[in-house]
Amino acid sequence: MEPQTIAVIMTCYNRREKTLESLAGLFTQKLPPEVILTVYLVDDGSTDGTSEGVQEQYPNVKLLKGNGSLFWNGGMRRAFAEAIASDPEFYLWLNDDTVLYPDAIAKALSTYQLLKAQGELLGVVIGSTCDPQTHLLTYGGMVQKNWWHPLKFKLRPPEDKPLRCDTMNGNFVLIPRDIGAKVGNLDPNFVHSTGDMDYGLRVKQNGGSVWIVPGYIGTCPVNSLGGDCWADPKLQVWERLKKVNQPKGLPMGEWKVFAQRHAGIFWPVFWLLPYFRLLLASAFGGKMSSHINH
Structure with missing residues (x-):
């Protein structure tokens, strides 16, 4: 079977243990044998030994360096740009504080294939996360909260089937090559937040759709x-x-x-x-x- 390439896009800053825990969850995924992961990680000037820990434990990670001014959107944009040059079949955004369940990526891929078979040729697939203690929904797909406010969104809880949504948090996002080529990279107008929501809305503006994977793909505590x-x-x-x-x-x-x-x-x-x-x-x-x- 032909190899199926996924470029995993991450950024981090001074969260050494969280970053290493997230990478551990990534590299213990139960994947089909044809799936090949390449990880692009931007360390935006960490001073807590994050880069050294990653190089020691995961030497195959393509480690990129920032100067501390990139924040989330800038770091993800830098990693995305490096990944685009390799032209993979999929891009996978992964937050470094998200710990994946072993079947997360396989579930996202099967959801994408199901949607494709149903005619959703430009579908982006979002994974929902829950709090590791309470198991309550923390991040994932989002829908417009009310009809009159186009910029106010709320999380849509996952169900046992794929669900359509309007946009997303960027914790776990599987983007097929065609969408990556059509929508492009994250927008440089945004520094930290908002870039992920903007990207989801731009997917829809470019004729694509955004879908939530059934169930949860992992854990991530909500930011205080x-x-x-x-x-x-x-x-x-x-x-x-x-x-x-x-x-x-x-x-x-x-x-x-x-x-x-x-x-x-x-x-x-x-x-x-x-x-x-x-x-x-x-x-x-x-x-x-x-x-x-x-």
Whole structure:
């Protein structure tokens, strides 16, 4: 049987043990014999021995170096660019804090083949993760939360069959070659977050579809929003306003690109809405949710 090549795309920063645990789950996958994995990992300037640990335990990983300014979107974009040059049959985004179940990739491939047989020739396949302690849904496929807000999304829980969704978190995303060629790389307008949601929406804009794999593909704890988060109501107003424009916040320039691209003719309203809500919440001391439900 012909080899089936998958380029695994990852990025990391100072999470040595998590990164190594994620790689361990990746390299113990129960795969069909024809499947060949090549891992492209960007280490964005880690100082905790991540690169050394990866080189020692997984010498076949193609390790790329960043200077600490790439963040998630930039690191994944760099790894994606390297992978595109090798022209694999599939690209697999994998977060370095996601620990895969042994059948995760095989399940994603079989889901893709099922969808292809049903006529979904440009289908991207998303894996859902759950919390390792509570087993509750943490990341995966997302659907529009309500009809009137085109930029507000919520997670769609997996079922025992493939489910269509609107976009996704980037924790586990299987992208066929045709989609990679049509949609291209992650958008450089985004630094940390939002790039994964933008990519899922661009897949749909380019005639593709986004699907959730049946069941869970692994575990990933939800990222904490407390303490250093721009939406934390315990922070002073000036602190929240300062943090909102940081890479891990909701930078106005990035959000403007996202709104212009995906919110239709009323994009200025949806662009400014989260900042208006931030000012209101800060003024009245109330709580505020993120612009999406992670």
